[in-house]
Amino acid sequence: MAILPIVKYPDPRLRLKSEAVEDFNDDLKSLAQDMSETMLDAPGAGLAAPQVGRNIRMIVIAGADNDEDFDDRCLVLVNPQITWSAGEQTYDEGCLSVTDLNEKVIRAQEIEVKAQDLDGKPFNLSADGRRAVILQHEIDHLDGVLFLDHISQLKRDIYKRKMKKMQKEDSDE
Numbered sequence: 001m002a003i004l005p006i007v008k009y010p011d012p013r014l015r016l017k018s019e020a021v022e023d024f025n026d027d028l029k030s031l032a033q034d035m036s037e038t039m040l041d042a043p044g045a046g047l048a049a050p051q052v053g054r055n056i057r058m059i060v061i062a063g064a065d066n067d068e069d070f071d072d073r074c075l076v077l078v079n080p081q082i083t084w085s086a087g088e089q090t091y092d093e094g095c096l097s098v099t100d101l102n103e104k105v106i107r108a109q110e111i112e113v114k115a116q117d118l119d120g121k122p123f124n125l126s127a128d129g130r131r132a133v134i135l136q137h138e139i140d141h142l143d144g145v146l147f148l149d150h151i152s153q154l155k156r157d158i159y160k161r162k163m164k165k166m167q168k169e170d171s172d173e
């Protein structure tokens with residue numbers, strides 16, 4: 001088990017489309033363990049493999065059950081796909097890869113997801129509310145999409161300028 005470094009925006013690796021997982025081997029299981037530990041340590045409610053520099057289609061989310069009080073159990077989804085969605089909700093999102101930003105994002109209220117577990121066994125999952133938001137956010141990461149892409153151009157530009165300024169200040173020190 002290990003806490004992995006989190007890849008931060010604007011690292012181009014966050015923009016890659018991740019590859020489907022085909023080998024359900026021990027490396028995959030140990031990566032899932034490390035991702036869970038990294039997420040809980042951060043702490044965060046979800047983490048996608050590209051956020052730890054691995055461009056494969058795997059995410060972990062906090063809480064094994066679909067309820068509001070997340071515990072420290074984690075659910076691993078390999079090759080997740082949203083198969084159905086309905087409704088709309090607005091939720092204040094942040095991301096472990098996007099420092100110092102929380103913004104409201106509009107997403108589906110309810111979703112159904114199909115995925116595989118760490119042994120490659122398929123399963124389906126229904127989610128609504130916050131859990132549906134987290135799943136949509138993490139699955140987006142697998143296609144190189146960040147929650148930043150769902151906010152207004154103006155807010156995005158303000159954030160980009162702020163990040164450039166912070167990077168410049170860091171390099172001036």
Ligand code: NI
Pocket residue numbers: 094095096097137138141
């Ligand atoms: Ni994120």
